[in-house]
Amino acid sequence: MPVGCMSQPTLPNFQRAKPFVKWVGGKRSLLPELLRRVPAQFKNYYEPFVGGGALFYTLNNKGIIDIGGGGQAFLSDVNFDLIITYQVIQRDPEPLIAKLREYAAKHNKGYYYHIRSQHQLDDRVEIAARFIYLNKTCFNGLWRVNSKGEFNVPIGSYENPAICQPEDLRACHVSLQAVEITLCDFCDIAPCTDDFVYFDPPYHTQTSSGFTKYAQDDFGEGEHKALRDLCRCLHERGVFFMLSNSDTPLVRALYADAPFRIEVMQAPRMVNRNPTGRGAINELLIRNYGKETDGE
Template sequence: MGEKAEPILKWAGGKRQLLSELLPLVPNYTGKYIEPFLGGGAMFFALSPENAVLSDCNEELISLYKAIKKDPINVINELQSYVNCEEEYYRVRGFDWKSLSEFEAAARMIFLNKTCYNGLYRVNLHGGFNVSYGKNTKTQFCNPEQIFAASNALKKKKLLCADYKKVLQKYAEPGDFIFLDPPYYQVTERETFLRYTSGRFYGNDQEELAELVNDLYDKGCHLMITNSNHPKLYELYKRFDIKVVQVRRAVNCKGNGRKGEDTIITAFH
């Protein structure tokens, strides 16, 4: 048995801290696992399902997972060529990932994620990674065992860069378990949207998602959705169970702004 797979990226809004709440709720299902807002993949790696469809609209992220799935040794070799210092960080950040090989691009993304400020993934309107250096030269950014474990977990899994609606409409079948972790409903006007891609996810997008969840439930799928504790969600998902859980917001600069509430919505048969 190799090392248990776990997320290889620190992902703002990642579900690692919620796993103790999420995993006991996972239903017995007969179909495949589908996760169309993959992000850091904490839920996927924890479950390690045999049959899975994984997708995200973040092209660089899916390219990273495909490279690790294909050849983890090449990714590790590229990653080990980097040095954790400010000058190197900004040199590497200045690369256009699309101009690099798939393995160079994967190593770049891991390096920047591990050594940037607060482990954020954020891009500007032009799609350029724009987080500053984290200034911790002791941060370990290359963990070969972790990368090999992730590679093994991703073997034989379908990886797609696509809009979540297209993925679900094409692949969702009765008996499947679908885990949805969309960009959260903004609870207050002061909240800053964490820009994972250069697009946005607005209130009408939340309504479209809820409509699709209802349709998929009627089709015979099992669904679990995470979101903020926004009043609108109780209307959108009134057919289903909604559990409120306390969470820590690790990316807020102010300590007193780091506490919050998430909802876990379960639509099970």
């Protein structure tokens, strides 16, 4: 078996889907707290900053999103390569698995920088394979691009990175059936009454040392204000929403008034340019429904 190509025992696919990438701000550590606070009933599910999609997979694995029973899931993000990868996995993961096997067999430092330099690929499977390969082998699983939109993270130091995980990709394929996956800005979603939206935007940071750059455009104070305004509109429309963000004075001020309810959580922060910036920090969970201290 090629190095980095891990086969795992086959389990019922639908119940074991999990993020196919490591993602900055991934929500796996906070999942139990998030799950407790999901509305008891909702119609459609929206995740407009989907990233790795940890909450989506968990809800879908548990049958909480009623896909096929009248409910739909809408996943979106502005990261082009990420969304192409979701769409490739949704359609047919096998060509992608074959490509990743090839990349895993060839993986070394020179090969990493060769693949990294391929900024203008046209083939969707190659875009997806490059995206997963770089994510699994780059420093800290970061996705950072320069001003031209070119990925520029150096190689990480992993002994045997898990580049190709066929069963995980097949599980994601099953979980993503009947899901609408779109490349779009968070402002462009259109949920209706009784739908549920989980917002996990890039964290607001007060200093320039914090990591907030995921795609070509920064997510700054203006975007955080626009997100708050969208939340107000959604509330008026009868949409449930839950939002995660860092505990900063700006975020507290934006959501200080009704209908917003703020709770403080402790979240391990995985990526920060300054190694001393890692560790448990406070994160805010903001909702427009339920009690202040527990789920619906």
